[in-house]
Amino acid sequence: MDPAFRESVKKGFENCRTDIDSLRSSQGSFTDKVFLLEKENENLRARQREMSDELADLRAELKGVMIALDYIKSFSQQQSVQTQVPVQTEFPPVQVLPKKAKEAHSLSSAADPYEALLAFKAKANKRELLKKKIVSMISEGGMNLAELKFMFVEHFRYCSKATFYNYLKELELERAVRIERQQTKNIIFAG
Numbered sequence: 412m413d414p415a416f417r418e419s420v421k422k423g424f425e426n427c428r429t430d431i432d433s434l435r436s437s438q439g440s441f442t443d444k445v446f447l448l449e450k451e452n453e454n455l456r457a458r459q460r461e462m463s464d465e466l467a468d469l470r471a472e473l474k475g476v477m478i479a480l481d482y483i484k485s486f487s488q489q490q491s492v493q494t495q496v497p498v499q500t501e502f503p504p505v506q507v508l509p510k511k512a513k514e515a516h517s518l519s520s521a522a523d524p525y526e527a528l529l530a531f532k533a534k535a536n537k538r539e540l541l542k543k544k545i546v547s548m549i550s551e552g553g554m555n556l557a558e559l560k561f562m563f564v565e566h567f568r569y570c571s572k573a574t575f576y577n578y579l580k581e582l583e584l585e586r587a588v589r590i591e592r593q594q595t596k597n598i599i600f601a602g
Contacts, residue, residue, distance in 0.1 A: 464594075471596075475558040478550055482562060541569055542578050546587055549601045556590060556597040 548559060564572050579599075582588045587602050 468594075471555065474550075474552070475555050478554065479558065479562060479566075482548070538578070542582055542587070544569065545575075545578055545582060546601055549588065549599055551601075553591075553598045553600040556599045559599060 545559070545563060548554070548562065560572065560575055563569050564575050569575075570578070579588070579590075583590065588599055589602070590597050590599050592598075
């Protein structure tokens with residue numbers, strides 16, 4: 412065999428080896444870049460899911476605020492109508508009596524069964540009116556239970572928190588409302 416041919420073949424193989432080595436290093440760097448891009452894509456997807464969840468929470472809170480604003484507007488409109496035309500309120504005003512007067516009043520009530528019956532009916536009617544008010548405050552798409560409690564107990568001061576939850580239990584038993592757990596919040600829906 413010709414030494415020049417042998418040298419030529421040897422150089423050809425060396426050039427092939429050099430090309431293969433450079434292709435391997437290029438392929439390795441491309442593999443690393445693809446891996447990094449896949450990781451970045453996963454991180455971006457996770458961030459997008461987090462932002463979608465935050466957006467959903469913000470929409471729910473905004474809806475609650477809008478409902479609260481509507482109730483406040485209707486309440487202020489009712490107040491302005493009531494100042495123009497005096498109308499009897501739903502509930503009779505509560506009289507604060509001294510302790511001895513309360514005892515005397517309870518004794519006279521016990522002596523007159525008709526007055527005791529009227530007092531019982533007023534209390535029962537108040538209970539039903541407040542339960543209807545709870546159902547009417549719930550919007551079609553449901554409402555955050557904490558917002559409903561805030562408006563009913565702390566804002567409008569219709570009753571105490573314990574009474575509110577007792578009414579809520581009664582409404583659930585009557586199947587007038589249902590409460591569902593959505594993520595970390597309790598959402599209440601009308602019947």
